[in-house]
Amino acid sequence: MKKVNLKIKDKIMLMNMGILIPVITFIYIITINNLYSNVIKSSIDFLTKESYNTQLYIENYIEKDQDLDAETSFINKGPLINTYLANKLNFRTQIYDKTGNILSDSVMNNLNLYNEDITDSINGNKAYVVKKIDGNMYVLFSSPIYFKNVTLGCIRYIYPLHSGQEIINNMFVIMGIIACLSVFISWILSRLFSEKIAGPIKELKIVSEKIAKGEYDNKIEIESGDEIEDFAKTFNLTTESIKNYIESLKEEKQKQKNFLDNVTHELKTPLTAIIGYSELIPRLENKKDVEDSLIYIKKEGRRLLKLVEELLELSKIGKAEFNVDRNGNNLCEVIEEALNVIQLRAKKYDIEIIKEIFDTNLFIDKDKTKQVILNVLDNAIKYSECTSIIVKMEEKDSCVILSIIDDGIGIEKNHLDKLFEPINGVKKVNSISKNGNGLGLCICKEIMKKQNGDIEIYSEEKKWTSVKIIFRKSY
Ligand SMILES: Nc1ncnc2c1ncn2[C@@H]1O[C@H](COP(=O)(O)OP(=O)(O)OP(=O)(O)O)[C@@H](O)[C@H]1O
Ligand SMILES: [Mg+2]
The missing domain is CATH 3.30.450.20 (PAS domain)
Structure with missing residues (x-):
């Protein structure tokens, strides 16, 4: 049938x-x-x-x-x-x-x-x-x-x-006319009435179709004062919670992406150092230099291992976020370690490194701070085509500012603001051509913010670039 x-x-x-x-x-x-x-x-x-x-x-x-x-x-x-x-x-x-x-x-x-x-x-x-x-x-x-x-x-x-x-x-005849009239009137009333019932249901259908397409901002406005209105309210609540859930999923996804970016960047730093030293060793004649290089390789190797362990630990507890582990550390020592890592590369490009640093104890994450300094130094060597890099510390108000200044090609003014954004077209082109990911400065900003500090970049095209890494002395 x-x-x-x-x-x-x-x-x-x-x-x-x-x-x-x-x-x-x-x-x-x-x-x-x-x-x-x-x-x-x-x-x-x-x-x-x-x-x-x-x-x-x-x-x-x-x-x-x-x-x-x-x-x-x-x-x-x-x-x-x-x-x-x-x-x-x-x-x-x-x-x-x-x-x-x-x-x-x-x-x-x-x-x-x-x-x-x-x-x-x-x-x-x-x-x-x-x-x-x-x-x-x-x-x-x-x-x-x-x-x-x-x-x-x-x-x-x-x-x-x-x-x-x-x-x-x-x-x-009269009753016939009355009967026809009643049927006609009731037909019109039924039509109006049924439209009143069917109208909100139609609206519900339209909105649910939109929601099915992912347009979660749509709300049903029904004031019929009956069960359909109650249903519309519940429907709106459900949509709202679905929307929130999806947003939290998106947030979670973004967090995971950021985490992956951070992880790769963190892993990249010691690996670059290890590869750099390994390439250098066969060319070294002085036994002391070879030994020093091996010590650095071992140190960076350990750091790599520590990172992997930390990563495994985080995956075990289901957290997609690196935490900064702040302790009392001498910033001067951290800078020295970072300089040691890039020292040989600087030498290779004939870049002179001028240090104006002093001992100061700060409440910072040693490895992550080293990662920040290394990225800034690495950028200067990689992109600036400079002849010298000044690494200068100064105290100002309640801050210690570490400035890393190169006399290289500088950065276009309108690119300066965008350097700390994770995805940036201009940055990407530059980065990819020089074997970078375009994430370094963005991660540095995140690390510094987590340490209650900041990072700023100033530059004059074709003259210089100055990166200021700001540490607050207070906890
Ligand atoms: N000292 C500098 N001189 C000139 N350009 C610079 C300097 N520092 C950074 N830049 C520019 O800023 C961009 C972004 O640097 P960033 O550290 O964020 O990424 P990256 O070094 O390319 O990649 P990653 O650090 O992830 O390996 C670089 O591609 C480069 O164009
Ligand atoms: Mg970089």
């Missing part, structure tokens, strides 16, 4: 019409039937009353006629009495003798009608039948005529129901 898909609106309309039309038809039939019964009843009442008058009239008439016996008198005078009664009542009357033969009919065609009522009335009962004669309705009412308790015959009134039928017909 084919499934019929009806819309809610159509279902409501169908239900309303399905109830209304049978109810109206029922009321219609009952009313017309009642009306019809009332018309007949009032006719019968009238004819019953009239039959008593006729009985009296005929009784008097026979009493006066003393020459003949009652029965002969009734038979003889029947036609006269009938004519009188028909004239008086203004409708057709008939008189029958006690055997059921017609004695007189006020209408000449003498057409013999149904006689069920006649048989009954000759037997002493008033009786009636309702019949359609020549397209019109009539009540055929028969009443026995007595004289001194002897049945002489009966009188039959053929009472037309014209006026009653006219009322019924009018009523039929």
Whole structure:
């Protein structure tokens, strides 16, 4: 069987019409039937009353006629009495003798009608039948005529129901019009009402489709004051929590990406140093230099191992974030270690390193600070094409500022602000061509912020670049 898909609106309309039309038809039939019964009843009442008058009239008439016996008198005078009664009542009357033969009919065609009522009335009962004669309705009412308790015959009134039928017909039309009007009005109301129900549901459908496409900012505004409004509120809450959940997932994803960037960068620093020293060793003639290089390789190797262990630890506890581990450290020592790592590379490019540093104890993460300094020095060597790098410490207010200044090509003014952003087109082109990732400065900023410090970069094109690494003396 084919499934019929009806819309809610159509279902409501169908239900309303399905109830209304049978109810109206029922009321219609009952009313017309009642009306019809009332018309007949009032006719019968009238004819019953009239039959008593006729009985009296005929009784008097026979009493006066003393020459003949009652029965002969009734038979003889029947036609006269009938004519009188028909004239008086203004409708057709008939008189029958006690055997059921017609004695007189006020209408000449003498057409013999149904006689069920006649048989009954000759037997002493008033009786009636309702019949359609020549397209019109009539009540055929028969009443026995007595004289001194002897049945002489009966009188039959053929009472037309014209006026009653006219009322019924009018009523039929009026009620028909009222019924049609009620169906029409109720059809319009049902339509309006069903639209009120179906409208919010349609809106719900549209918004849920948008949400399915990922447009979570959509909200349903329904003020129908019913269950649909409650549902819309719950729906909005659900959407909100889905949106929050998705945002937290995105955040988590971004965090993981940042973490991966940080990890690779952190791993890159000791690896660069190790590779640098390994390449240098075969060219060294001085035994002391070889030993020093091996010490550095070992140190950086250990740092690498420590990083990997830290990474494993973090993965074990499900945290995608490196924490800075701040302790009291001499910044001067950290700078020296970083300089040691790049020293050979600087020598290779004929870059002179000028140090203006002093001992100062700061509350910092040693390895991460070294990573920051190394990246800045590495950038100067890699990108600036400089001849000298000044590494200068100074104290200002409650800060210690480490400036790393090179006399290289500098950086375009409009690129300066973007250097600390993780994704930057300009930076990327430069970085990739020089074997970099373009993440170093962004990670340095993050590390310094975590240590309650900061990093700033100033430059004049074709002249110099100065990177200021700021440490706060307070905890
Ligand atoms: N001293 C400098 N002189 C000239 N350009 C510089 C200097 N320092 C940084 N830059 C520019 O800034 C960019 C960003 O440096 P950053 O340290 O963030 O990334 P990277 O060194 O390319 O990659 P990574 O450090 O991740 O290996 C470089 O690509 C370079 O163009
Ligand atoms: Mg770098």
